[in-house]
Amino acid sequence: MEDLGFSEQDRDALEREFQEIINELANEPALERFRLEYTKLHQAFRNAYDQERRLLRKLRDINSDILNNAGKVTNALKFSQEDSERIKLLKTELDNTYKVIEQAQLREDKLKQKIENFQAEIKHLQDLVEQGNALQSQTNKITELQTQKEDLMKERDSLQAELIKNRSETGNLIEKLKLLENEKLILDQSSQQLKKNLQEMQEKVDKDEQRRNNINEELEQLRQNYIKTKKEYEKQKEDLSKVQIELKKQTETLQKKDEDKEIEENELRKLRDQVAEVKKIHKEIMNKKEENEDIRESNEAELIKLKNEKNNARTHLNQVEKKNNNLNKKLLDLQKQRDKIIKDKEVAINSIQQLDRHVTDTKKFNEQDQQLLEELRKAHINFANHKAKSEEYNSKLNEKINVIDKEIESYEKEILSLQEEVDEREKQFVINTKKKEKFGKDAALINAKFLHSQEEIKLKDNLISEFQKKNIETDNKLKQQQHLYEEVRSDRNLYSKNLLETQDEIAVIKRRHKIVQHQIAQLKEEIDAKEVALAKEHFEHKKKDKTIEECCRILEKNRKEIEEKEETIKNYVGEISKLHFVLKDSEIKRQKLKEEYETVVSERDILGTQLIRRNDESALLYEKIKVQQETLAFGEQQYRERLSDIELLKFKISDLQRELKIKRKKAGQAPILKEKINNLQKDLVEEKLRVKALSEELENPLNPQRCKKLGGSDPDVYEMKQKIKTLQRRLIYKTEQVVEKEVLIQQKEKQILELRDIMRKQPGLEEATQISKLQEQMKAKTRQMKSLAAELNMYQAQINEYKYDIERLNKELQETNRKYLEQRRREQIQQEQQQLMEQNQQNQQQE
Numbered sequence: 001m002e003d004l005g006f007s008e009q010d011r012d013a014l015e016r017e018f019q020e021i022i023n024e025l026a027n028e029p030a031l032e033r034f035r036l037e038y039t040k041l042h043q044a045f046r047n048a049y050d051q052e053r054r055l056l057r058k059l060r061d062i063n064s065d066i067l068n069n070a071g072k073v074t075n076a077l078k079f080s081q082e083d084s085e086r087i088k089l090l091k092t093e094l095d096n097t098y099k100v101i102e103q104a105q106l107r108e109d110k111l112k113q114k115i116e117n118f119q120a121e122i123k124h125l126q127d128l129v130e131q132g133n134a135l136q137s138q139t140n141k142i143t144e145l146q147t148q149k150e151d152l153m154k155e156r157d158s159l160q161a162e163l164i165k166n167r168s169e170t171g172n173l174i175e176k177l178k179l180l181e182n183e184k185l186i187l188d189q190s191s192q193q194l195k196k197n198l199q200e201m202q203e204k205v206d207k208d209e210q211r212r213n214n215i216n217e218e219l220e221q222l223r224q225n226y227i228k229t230k231k232e233y234e235k236q237k238e239d240l241s242k243v244q245i246e247l248k249k250q251t252e253t254l255q256k257k258d259e260d261k262e263i264e265e266n267e268l269r270k271l272r273d274q275v276a277e278v279k280k281i282h283k284e285i286m287n288k289k290e291e292n293e294d295i296r297e298s299n300e301a302e303l304i305k306l307k308n309e310k311n312n313a314r315t316h317l318n319q320v321e322k323k324n325n326n327l328n329k330k331l332l333d334l335q336k337q338r339d340k341i342i343k344d345k346e347v348a349i350n351s352i353q354q355l356d357r358h359v360t361d362t363k364k365f366n367e368q369d370q371q372l373l374e375e376l377r378k379a380h381i382n383f384a385n386h387k388a389k390s391e392e393y394n395s396k397l398n399e400k401i402n403v404i405d406k407e408i409e410s411y412e413k414e415i416l417s418l419q420e421e422v423d424e425r426e427k428q429f430v431i432n433t434k435k436k437e438k439f440g441k442d443a444a445l446i447n448a449k450f451l452h453s454q455e456e457i458k459l460k461d462n463l464i465s466e467f468q469k470k471n472i473e474t475d476n477k478l479k480q481q482q483h484l485y486e487e488v489r490s491d492r493n494l495y496s497k498n499l500l501e502t503q504d505e506i507a508v509i510k511r512r513h514k515i516v517q518h519q520i521a522q523l524k525e526e527i528d529a530k531e532v533a534l535a536k537e538h539f540e541h542k543k544k545d546k547t548i549e550e551c552c553r554i555l556e557k558n559r560k561e562i563e564e565k566e567e568t569i570k571n572y573v574g575e576i577s578k579l580h581f582v583l584k585d586s587e588i589k590r591q592k593l594k595e596e597y598e599t600v601v602s603e604r605d606i607l608g609t610q611l612i613r614r615n616d617e618s619a620l621l622y623e624k625i626k627v628q629q630e631t632l633a634f635g636e637q638q639y640r641e642r643l644s645d646i647e648l649l650k651f652k653i654s655d656l657q658r659e660l661k662i663k664r665k666k667a668g669q670a671p672i673l674k675e676k677i678n679n680l681q682k683d684l685v686e687e688k689l690r691v692k693a694l695s696e697e698l699e700n701p702l703n704p705q706r707c708k709k710l711g712g713s714d715p716d717v718y719e720m721k722q723k724i725k726t727l728q729r730r731l732i733y734k735t736e737q738v739v740e741k742e743v744l745i746q747q748k749e750k751q752i753l754e755l756r757d758i759m760r761k762q763p764g765l766e767e768a769t770q771i772s773k774l775q776e777q778m779k780a781k782t783r784q785m786k787s788l789a790a791e792l793n794m795y796q797a798q799i800n801e802y803k804y805d806i807e808r809l810n811k812e813l814q815e816t817n818r819k820y821l822e823q824r825r826r827e828q829i830q831q832e833q834q835q836l837m838e839q840n841q842q843n844q845q846q847e
Helices: 008-026 029-131 136-294 300-459 464-699 717-761 765-846
Strands: none
Touching (some): 008 029, 464 717, 464 765
C-alpha cells in the first residue's frame, strides 16, 4: 500500500529542490511571474500528496473491513451448508416415517374390512337366534365368533393406539421440519444480506480503486508538469543567451535602418497629402449626397452627375492604392537588403562563436577529467560500503534461514501428528459405516418377517382359533421388533451425529494440512529466491573487483593527461582574459546600438499603426458610399412599386363602384319581380281550380239540355298540359335566377363592406407623411449602424495590433530573461572552473 504513492524521502528531496530554485529566483525580478507559477504548481503538488496520503489511509481501513466481512461471510456460508445437510437428513427421515404411516394405514383398512365382515356375520347369526331356528352347534359357533370378535377388537384397539403414536410422531417430525425450514429461510435471508453487504463492499472497493487510479494519474500529470516546468526553465536560460547573440547581430543593421527610415518618412508625407485630398473629395461627395436625398424625386439628373463624380473619386482612390502598393513593394526590397546585411553579420558572429566553442571545449575536457576522478573516488567508497552491507545482509540471511529451518521441522512434526489423527478418524468412520450396514440388514430382515406374518394372517382367515394364537404371537414379535427398530434408529442417529462430527473434524484437519503445505511451499520459494539473489550479488562483487582494477589503470592514464592539459589551460587563461576585455568593449557598443534600435522600432510601429488607421478610414468611407447608394436604389424601387400599386387600387375601386351601382339598381327591381311572381302564382292556382270545376261539370252535367253545340273545336287536353308544363318550367327557371341574383347581391354587399373597411384602414395624407418620416429615420439609423460597425472593425484591427505588439514584447522579454539566465549560469560555471583551477594549483603546490 505504501509503494503506491510518493515516499517521504522523495517528497523531502523535491522540497529541497523547490527551496533552492525559489532562492535562486528571489533576487531576479524579471522571472517573478515564472516564480509565482512555479509556487502554484508546487502547492498543487503538496495538496495532491496530502490527498493521496488520506486516500491510502481510507484504503487500509476499507481493506481491513473487507477482510472482516469476508470472514463473516465464509462462516455464514459454512453454517448454511451444515443446515442444508441437516435438512436433507431430516427430509430422508420424514420420507421413511411417511412410508411407515402409509403401511400402517393399509393394515388398518384391511382390519376394518375384516371387522365389518365379522359384524355382518354376527348380525346374521343374531337374527337366526331370534328366529329360534338355530341349532346347538350354531350356539358353539356364536360363542367362538364372540371370542374372535373380542380378540379382534383388542387388536383393533392396539392398532389404533399405534396409529395415534405414529400420527403424534409424524406431527412432531412435521413441526421439526417446519422449524428447520424457518431456520433455513432465516439463514438464507442472512446469507443474502451478507452477499448484498459483500457486493456493496466490493463496489466501494472498486470505487476506491478507481479514485486511487485517478489520483495516481493526477500525480503522474503533476510530475510531468513539474518536469516540463523544469525543462522550460532550462530552455528559458538557453533562450536568454540566444537573445544576447541576436542583439549583437541587430546592432549593425540599426545604422542602415536610420537611412531607410528617412526615405520612408518622405514617402509617408506624400501619402498623407494624398489621403487628405481623398478626404476632401469624400466630404464633398457626402454633402452632395445629402442634398440629393432631400430633392430625390425632383432632381434625378443631379443624381447622375453625383454618380459620375463618385466614379472619378473611385478612379482617384484606385490610383492612391496603386501608389500604396508600390510603396509596400519598396518596403519589401528594403527588408530583403536588411536580411542580407544580417546574414553577413551572422557569418562574422559565427567566427567569434567558434573561438568561444574552442575555449568551452577545452574547459569541458578538464571538467570531464575532474568528474572522472570524483566518480572513481565515490565508486571506491560505495564499493566499501556495499561490501560491508552485503556481509551484514549475508549474516542476517543465514540467521533467517536457520529460523525457517526450525519452523519447517516443527511444521513437519505437526503435519505427521495431524495425519495420524486423520488415519484414526478414518478407521473409526469405516467401523461406523460397517455397523450401520449391519443394522440396516437386520431392519430389512425384520420388515420381511413382518410382511410374511401378514400373508399368513390372510391365508388362515377360516381357522379363527389358530389365527388368534398366531396373531398374539405376531403381536409380541411385532412389539419386540418395534422395540428393536427404535433402538436401531436411536443408534443410527447417534452414529450419524458422530459421523458428521468426524467429517467436520476431518475437513478442518485437511484445511490445516493444506495451509501448512502452502506455507512450506512459500518458505521454500523464498529460500530459492534468496539463494539466487546471493549468487547474483557474489557475481556482481567479482565484476566490481575487475572494474576497480580497470579504473586504477584509467586513473594513471588520466593523471598523465591532466598534467599535459594543465599547461595548455594556462595558455588558454591568458587568451580568455584578452577576449573578456574585447567582449566588454563590444557590450558597451551593443547597448548604445540597442537604444537607437528601440527608438527606430517605436517610430516604425507608430507609422505602421497610422497607416493602418488611414486604410481603415478609407475603407469606412467606401462602405458608407456603397450603403447610401444601395439605400437610394432601394428607395426608388419601392417608390415606383407603391405608385403602381396605387394606380391598380384606383382601377379596382372604380370597377367595384360601377358593379355596386348596377347591383343596387337590380336590387331595387327585386321586390317588383317578387310581386309579379306572387301574382302569377295566384292566377295559376285560380285557373287550376276553374279547370277542375269545368272538368267536373263536363263529366256530370247538371242540365244537359242547356248546353248547345257550337261551331269550332276546343283545344286538346294534351296541348293544355304541355302549356302548363312549359309555364311551370319557366317559373322554376325564373325562381332559380332570382335565388342566384339574391346570392350575388349578398356577395356584393359583403365586398362593399370589406372595401369600406379597407378604405378606412388605408393611410391618409397624415399617415403617409408619418411613414415617410419613419423611413427617413430608419435610413439614418441604418447609416449609424453601418458606421458603428465600420468603427468596430477598425477598433478590432487596432486591438489585434496591440495584442500582436504585446505578444511580441512578451516573447522578447522571455528571450532576454532566458539569455540572461544562461549568461549567469555560464558565469557561475566559469567561476567554479576558476575555483577548481585554483584548488588544483594549490594541491600541486602542496604536493
